[in-house]
Amino acid sequence: MSEWWKTAVVYQVYPRSFADSDGDGIGDLPGITARLDHLAALGVDVLWLSPIYPSPQDDAGYDISDYRDVDPTFGSLADLDRLLAELHARGMKLVMDLVVNHTSDEHPWFAESRSGRAMAKRDWYWWRPPRAGMRAGDPGAEPTNWRSAFSGPAWELDPATGEYYLHIFSRKQPDLNWESPEVREAVYAMMRWWLDRGVDGFRMDVVNFISKDPALPDGHGAGGAFVTGSEHYICGPRIHEFLAEMHREVFAGRDGLLTVGEMPGVTVDEARLFTDPARAELDMVFQFEHVELDQGATKWELRPLRLTDLKASLARWQAGLADVGWNSLYWGNHDQPRAVSRYADDGEHRVRAAKMLATVLHMHRGTPYVYQGEELGMTNAPFAGVEDFRDIESLNHYAEAVAAGEDPEHVLASLRAMGRDNARTPMQWDASEHAGFTTGTPWLAVNPNHVEINAEAARADPGSVFHHYRRLIELRHTLPVVAHGDFTMLLAHDERVYAFTRRLGDIELLVLGNFSGEPVVAELPEPERWRAAELLVGEPADEPLMLRPWEGRVLRA
């Protein structure tokens, strides 16, 4: 049973946007349960469920006010138990989202913490007086110069006690203080409670932020302005100690689980430590390097992606975790724009491009994650104005940037390209009015292209993106080289062709992807060898090393 996840594929469900069973326009648990045959047909092994806990929904459920219940919008604990039972009956597992870097400000822990400086739970969060020599509320009186990931300072003044609390995300997401042993024990007890209920693991939200330098120093490079300060909380001093303790307290002695830590800013060397089985911390992490290559200093500064940068980055991760540790593989999730729009072509060549991206990703070494709708080749949404967006990150950035004098059209262009709502438009089940997502009014508009791009059409079409994903998932289950083979990047300097081999014993695969809208020939060292190879994935071609626009292919020597 151990390391079963090396041959597994995970499917992420974003509950607000997957399937609505009661017509309120918001997806829910019974809606997901009713659609499990879609996942079973795809062949995935695990469902990762984004947060369904009670929440004021300031950050779409990543602000949790009760860790041991289900938000009525999504259903009940009984609905969760049913989903779990139906998944297990189909041989699939359930991984829950664990959000314990912060809680909601409406969580009872925070309510108690904020109610007085002498309260027992005061130190469960990060409270600090104003900067020395300044008065609470004065501009710049925040205890540090850290910026919130959702714009503005990372500190909020609480008038009741005259102190500030830390919130790396929204002001309704105060950071928990993991220095407190009581906080850690409360979190571990909650995790055991979910595992005892039958869930199969956790995806851990920004878990490499939980250990902060307790001195909370100012961030570098300030010049008077606010900066992330993240060098003081990304993989902080006690992070490995905390995760090893969590493993001992929660996971030790339990089998068949999956743990994956979401880790912005993690390095390959750190990731190897986190995922070294001998250290017993996590099974795998989500790293961010490859999804930041088309951005400048912030995610809103767009820059063109160079394929050679993408290849260099992913090859470094493959090499770094080749002997010890394990990779997670992803193009998209609920925080990233749609992969086919971002990395390829969501117009004329959409189907071929979505398949090529899938081929390239799934043939890497690591556990692939499919984000809902990616298996249909769903695209970014045609947002007209700022009123079409719902996400706090986008709305706060727009307000801040426009107030600072940026051209609103320019800001909108970056929201359209990078905004998280692109990934959050409702799942496209069929061609009907709201794409079969809801009978009510969807909380975020359905992409009008659902009349063409939808699950019903995809399942009926043997040449669809959906059936391509099915084939890739089946290959991972049945061909050991896909999960266990070694990895060699080829053509590192080619700006159009992504090429690599995988090898296990005397089995060797060649994976090719054309990241351009022109036909291209892969200039490989041993062309004759590959010309004679068997076509494993892709469309037949007279010349096996020639790729059509955005085409991908796998050959077996």
Ligand code: NOJ
């Ligand atoms: C990462 C989550 O994926 C994202 O959606 C959320 O806004 C932040 N963490 C804060 O919880």
